[in-house]
Amino acid sequence: MIVDCALYRDGSRTDDDSHWRELKAKATGDDDFVWIGLHDPTPEEMHDVAEAFGLHRLAVEDAGEPHQRPKLERFGEMVFLVIKTLWYVDAEDAVETGEIAMFVGKDFVVTVRHGQGNELHTARSALEHSRQVLDHGPGGVLYAVIDRVVDEYLDVTDELVIDVDEIETSVFSADRTNDSARIYVLKREIAEVRRAVLPLREPVARLASGDIAAVPEEATPFFRDVADHLARAAETVDSLDALLSTAFDAHLAQISVQQNDDMRKISAGAALIVVPTLIAGIYGMNFRHMPELDWSFGYPFALLLMAAAAGGLWVLFKRSGWL
Amino acid sequence: MIVDCALYRDGSRTDDDSHWRELKAKATGDDDFVWIGLHDPTPEEMHDVAEAFGLHRLAVEDAGEPHQRPKLERFGEMVFLVIKTLWYVDAEDAVETGEIAMFVGKDFVVTVRHGQGNELHTARSALEHSRQVLDHGPGGVLYAVIDRVVDEYLDVTDELVIDVDEIETSVFSADRTNDSARIYVLKREIAEVRRAVLPLREPVARLASGDIAAVPEEATPFFRDVADHLARAAETVDSLDALLSTAFDAHLAQISVQQNDDMRKISAGAALIVVPTLIAGIYGMNFRHMPELDWSFGYPFALLLMAAAAGGLWVLFKRSGWL
Amino acid sequence: MIVDCALYRDGSRTDDDSHWRELKAKATGDDDFVWIGLHDPTPEEMHDVAEAFGLHRLAVEDAGEPHQRPKLERFGEMVFLVIKTLWYVDAEDAVETGEIAMFVGKDFVVTVRHGQGNELHTARSALEHSRQVLDHGPGGVLYAVIDRVVDEYLDVTDELVIDVDEIETSVFSADRTNDSARIYVLKREIAEVRRAVLPLREPVARLASGDIAAVPEEATPFFRDVADHLARAAETVDSLDALLSTAFDAHLAQISVQQNDDMRKISAGAALIVVPTLIAGIYGMNFRHMPELDWSFGYPFALLLMAAAAGGLWVLFKRSGWL
């Protein structure tokens, strides 16, 4: 589906609502360019656009199917970029991923989006209000999209920081919590984020280095800024992963400590019953000469003895921390 | 065994069914080339072909025996490539490995296949229908074979992802499952895949860099695409390996938690018996003056007392989660 | 808030107390420069200064909001540096972080500080008394600030060494201590320090390499010295992190050993009661012919037997280390 299409001239969007083929034909000025936005395109749409703009077969294949790896590829003057989008779904405490493929030529930008999140509409609007970026032409669009996606990476890592904090609290709480499943799931989410962030560093570094024709020299600081944000996301993610591993070890230690505590509690409890049982056994013996048996208060005395023994043990165990 | 042999001219297969030596003699045109396919060749077959095409002694030795490492070697104009093939056997949930050795010269391709899987027949057919690739001559064949093998790597990693998901479900299920053997086996399979994937990255990168004569400049994007798929396989495999390690730790935690639960259940169960035993012991004492003993309903009273004690403990333990 | 502003001429501070705009206008001499210090500036202050000195939009954005990554960026002749400050709060055994952003031009230095710690006042005073550094102009100021911040890193790592020593003592003490929470928190602090130290290495290395215009050739040994201190901090932090992991494992081992000791103590204690219970059971049997039952001292004999059995077991267990 073609979700938006416009002709940009002199750093701002024209009102022209024509079909994208016509817009393409009109983009004859030096700084004119067309931006076509596709979302989950059919093979036919993909094919039409590819033919019209002379996109490379391999890039079109990659753009057509989701689950690609972030990468930057140059085909002559054209740049092809795949970037993964991330967003955090609060309801499920989960990270979802989508994908954007971009073809950036001298006078056109084609963006192909897969998955639900990260619609590019707001990025486009923001861009259309920032002449400074738009002046850079298709390279400016490239920057705007990457910048927005990477900013969302930082939002996601912020959410993950909160999740790790929650797990931390749970691990070290006095409650018996079984946190291993949560830690596992979070580690999995983090691996997902890492798969989006890490392979993107090399493409962004190349864009920042200035040897990609589509990015003018004066625009490289912007890409260095993105590279820096990316490095921040990568560092956060690595550091969270390491923290979770430590949290897991701490969780294991807590389980062991609790088991130890339980074992001692159980033993102390058992002693409270076993000792009176011994006393009962003693007065159940059949010796002919057992003076206590003939006492009038022998029975209450025995019960008291049992209670005293149990009570004494109770105090003892309480003091030594076993109960 | 020679499984297939053909002469290719002007980007398509000729019908000529002659012996490979004759085909070789006919491949005189600029773009002509012969493709001979061997499968588990005898030393004699290997020797004949090596002599006819002037293959290097070391490469022939490597091609003749299986269990080589993926590698790319140049001998003058000729390129020698060893690549490991992988396929997933559903029946056994296991990854099997084979091997293909390729000699690619100016006017010939010799492929030597070891092991069962990944026959090259379908790759050859597919190639014969794609003039675009075949036009690149022996370099195109090189691409077609590598591309097919690497695509199968991705199929295998997809299956491994499913296996890891199953293990995950099993680890976190309430059932008592002993997953360590399965995790171990899967880690072993993953190590196998890694041994095929990782050493291949350097050869493919060299093919993509354009300084291998057999690969024309305009064909390098195809090899970069393969390199990208390879990177994807490597990332998946690394990430699965890390996930399995975490799953293992989680499995250990589950075992500990279950042991703890069992211990508490056992203790609670023991209390249900030990307390009535104490009561029985008390009424088994031989004191002369024990009023209960003379009651008409002393015996049912004692039984009731025992049942009440056991019942009370039951409720108590249920509430505190010990039973 | 503008916390300090001065004009430096011929390697020393002038008395001129004018507004910073006037000072800027007066800095016309070859070695004259203005140093403006901001602390948690409002967007307006930031904007004014940025406009006056022609600071780059991206750098101003980064300087305006805290939680940036340490980095060095060149915009033409100007250098922009972000550096994290660390200090140790004794009361909480915690590491706090702040941030300093610096803009260093040919004739000006703008420092923007976020957070509480590491006020730059003392650094400035120290610098004003050291003509040797001040002679290097804005580059000297750059050095002075980095040097001071990195020296504080070393102070922080010294404190962390003490914390690790304390944990070590606690882990290997005979007391039952639950050190996992403390180890976790310290690992977290260390990760914080690492996030400040590690990304700073690359900027400092670039300053030491001599290809940053603001740093004259003869000043590079000073930056190499800072790089060396930074390396020391990084090595200490890595080594503490590894030690803490080992301490954690040792803590787990201690827990296991203690559980084992407890289990044996409990079992030995149980034997002391169960064996007399058996004896009591035997003399509670109802056989007609049990000679002991008719003895005059049968009862004391039975009690003695119980005591002897318990005493014998006690000695036995003490000797074998179970009690």
Next chain:
Amino acid sequence: MIVDCALYRDGSRTDDDSHWRELKAKATGDDDFVWIGLHDPTPEEMHDVAEAFGLHRLAVEDAGEPHQRPKLERFGEMVFLVIKTLWYVDAEDAVETGEIAMFVGKDFVVTVRHGQGNELHTARSALEHSRQVLDHGPGGVLYAVIDRVVDEYLDVTDELVIDVDEIETSVFSADRTNDSARIYVLKREIAEVRRAVLPLREPVARLASGDIAAVPEEATPFFRDVADHLARAAETVDSLDALLSTAFDAHLAQISVQQNDDMRKISAGAALIVVPTLIAGIYGMNFRHMPELDWSFGYPFALLLMAAAAGGLWVLFKRSGWL
């Protein structure tokens, strides 16, 4: 001890049995060279040879004492190589190490061997029958020795693979095996192998790169082949090490699972005795009115009751998998 010495001319060994000094004097032709083989030489022998061939002091020191690190050193035209030899002693399931030092000059080869294994005699014989290698002169000898040693590395790693398989079987067998000592020993052997294999990669890579004068350009593919075998050995060793770590974790999990099983078995067994004891306790109570006590078949009834309780519990525990 000088174990062998010969003059090689025109690619084959001469019959000349003279003293090595004379052979050296006769090696005047362009392709003539002398090969002296020493085994655990005395300092005097070492000194004589060193002086005669002008070997560098440092290299002679290294060759004279064992336990060096694999390395390649150039002294002018001469090449000095230290290589570790490995062999597997079946009787002890252990890897033994030895050492070979080689001095390779324009017209001589001096090999110094330490330790028992890997005598060079068979390597020399094999070489003397392979004119192709011998034609390359001293460089060919260098290749022949390294090739043989590295082939033995692969034999050793094959044996280690078998050992790891055995451990695997043992870990996952139902038997109670204490595999930690075996895993530890094997990890130690693997570390030994790694210390031989890994540092050799750089010297072999340099020999394969063609910038060592003693190795003619056309011989570099042979060294690349050795480098490839070395890489294979290194990969195998790394992968075995990782597998052993996983096997260790699995072993720990097995221990935990077995402990859990034991605990449940013990508890179930205890229940089989404790419940009848309660019943016996009940019929041991002294109530005046207990109808069962007066039944003719009260006693057999009670015994049956006990047996039924125990039997019922048995079935219950069997079904739930506790026994």
Next chain:
Amino acid sequence: MIVDCALYRDGSRTDDDSHWRELKAKATGDDDFVWIGLHDPTPEEMHDVAEAFGLHRLAVEDAGEPHQRPKLERFGEMVFLVIKTLWYVDAEDAVETGEIAMFVGKDFVVTVRHGQGNELHTARSALEHSRQVLDHGPGGVLYAVIDRVVDEYLDVTDELVIDVDEIETSVFSADRTNDSARIYVLKREIAEVRRAVLPLREPVARLASGDIAAVPEEATPFFRDVADHLARAAETVDSLDALLSTAFDAHLAQISVQQNDDMRKISAGAALIVVPTLIAGIYGMNFRHMPELDWSFGYPFALLLMAAAAGGLWVLFKRSGWL
């Protein structure tokens, strides 16, 4: 304190006992040089020497205070080296560290030593008897000192190997040993050694590369030899560290196995008492018709039955390995 000072001329020490300032003045010949040795110098001594030889302020600061990182710094023609010294204190099984700072100029060497160990006197004597090294002038002194220090690293690692062997024996012995503290301490020592060894590799590599003016081209093999020894120390240390980690895991496994053995022994022991208790309970029942009670030998029969039950269980448990 100035511990030694001498003028070296033509490759040997002169007898001149003058004050170092005079010796410095006399060192006018081409190959003349002065070597001043300081030990824990006062700031004044340091200052005097620094001024006389024109040493750089930063280097003097670093030389004056201990606990620096190993490093090599060039100030014009002068080379400044910091190196950590290590020695093993047998009495405490501990590694101690000291420090040597060296200033090496065209015609002087200043060595500053901190800490107890590694006095340089014997190194100086050895050097004075080896014209070959001394001929290289100050560069030869540099080599002699580094060589000696690195040789002592190897002595220390040899001692650590012995310590690890002892721990190994202890871990796998049948005794109940708590080795975690010893392993921890040894890991800490190893970390200390690593902090001395690893950062020194880069300075030594630079000295071996031949682009440090103070080291003549023909002296580089000597530094390559040192680099090789350093690599050996680093490899040993890494390998010991990995072995200790494995030993720790094995130690944990031993603890678990012992706990399991204990648990089974305890349970078997409990059974030996609980079963006779049940029998006693049975004969303590009050049924009117219990034929055994009236037997003349009923009581001995019951005792025998108990003994037989306990004995039978004993045999059973012995056979199954529980006792």
